[in-house]
Structure formats: structure tokens, C-alpha cells
Amino acid sequence: MSLPELPPLPVPRLLVWRHGRTEWNATGRFQGQMDPPLDAEGRAQAARTAPHLAAGGLRTGSSVVVSSDLVRAADTALALTDLLGVDLRIDERLREHGLGCWEGLTRGEVEQRYPEQFADWLAGRPVHGRGGEENAAVVARALAALVDLPPVDVAVVVTHGGTAGRLIEALLGLGPEHRRVFGPLSNCGWSEVARQGDRWRLMRHNSTVAAVPAAEGDGRVARPADGATPEAAPPPASDADALS
Secondary structure, three states, X not given: OOOOOXXXXXXOEEEEXXXXXXXXXXOOEOOOOXXXXXXXXXXXXXXXXXXXXXXXXXXXXXXXXXXXXXXXXXXXXXXXXXXXXXXXEEOHHHOOOOOHHHOOOEHHHHHHHOHHHHHHHHHOXXXXXXXXXXXXXXXXXXXXXXXXXXXXXXXXXXXXXXXXXXXXXXXXXXXXXXXXXOOOOOOOOEEEXXXXXXXXXXXXXXXXXXXXXXXXXXXXXXXXXXXXXXXXXOOOHHHOOOOO
């Protein structure tokens, strides 16, 4: 299958960072382009992840942070821009995949009301009849947002589970038959892609920073975790929008 040619991007390295947790994530509710805020855990995820991203070679003047305009992504991004002392670029083209009539519903509600659509979604097939956006439209607008970035060494792209997945697949040249080769990004997980020659390569996928309980009285400390989703594991209920 011939895939559309990628437009040239002005940035050779991308960190694609999914927003922190919301209450809707925690209860397995599809968000799409609706706009619930981060919950307390989501804010904590952003705060403990930002220093690890910054330590990965981000420098003022050679890095840019661009975010979806939805509040859960923008507030996640602010944890990093405040640390780096750079301005946050907002671009609505990085919004989540529009999910039409599924938005605001739980997985169980979608399965009950739209069983055929739900079965197609679980199987990774195109979902017809729910409204919203086609995958190709999501990819086109996300790539257009990246084309408009300034020429810097690295861009942090703060977006959503569905949009992140489609964008990474497009950069790697994966067609619909290879959708879901990679597991979804966890809340506040990030992937790194870099251009090498005329191709993009995946350097790391779904890295996360976990809060690990320390000894009693010592509070909590953060440690890096690989965060890779096992191939055989089903998506957790907290990732209701990650595969949409």
C-alpha cells in the first residue's frame, strides 16, 4: 500500500507527550474533543515528568513546546515550560481525535448503545457511523501543526492518546494494516522519534515516570520507568481515549 508522502518538518527530533490523567481517564470515559481538566494525579504526573523531559537535552533557544489547546494537554505542557522558562505554543490542530457520539460515554455505554461500532473499534477496523473524524484527517492536521514549528533541535508535542498514535504511525510510515503495532501512550507517557536520513525512527516508546512509595516518613520519590505496554496486555481502563 502506498502511503502519502510526509511533508518536510523543520524539527529533526520530536518528543510526543500525552497529557496527564483526568477523572474521565480514571473512570474509562471517552473524551475526544471534550475538555475535562487534569485531576490531582494528572497534575502530579506532569510535575514529576517535566524534569525528566528537560534532562533529556531540552535547552532554551533550541527547543520548543507546542500543545493542543484542550486544557488537559495545555496544563500538562505548562509544567515543562515553567521549568524551562520558554513560552508555550498552543495549536488546536493537536487536539484529540474527534469521536462524535462516543464523546462523554464510558466503554460500557458505547458497547451497549453501539455494539457494531464498538466491535470494529476493538478490532482496529475503521468505525463508521459515529461521526467525528477519520484517521487521515487527524494525521493531516497534526502534521500541519508540526510543519509550522520554528526550526529548532527538538520539539515537545503535547497531545492526546489517539492523535499521538496516529501521528507516530504516520511518521514511521505505518499504514492502517499496521495500526496498533505499538501500545498506546499511558497518561503522561512520551515517545521519541528522530529523523535519520530521509526516514523517521522510533527511539523510545511510552516512557513514564512513576511515583514510588519510599520508607514511611520519607514521602514519595520519583524514578524513571520504562512504561512499555506489554504486547499481550489489553489497554487499561484509564486509557479510554488512547486507542480511539
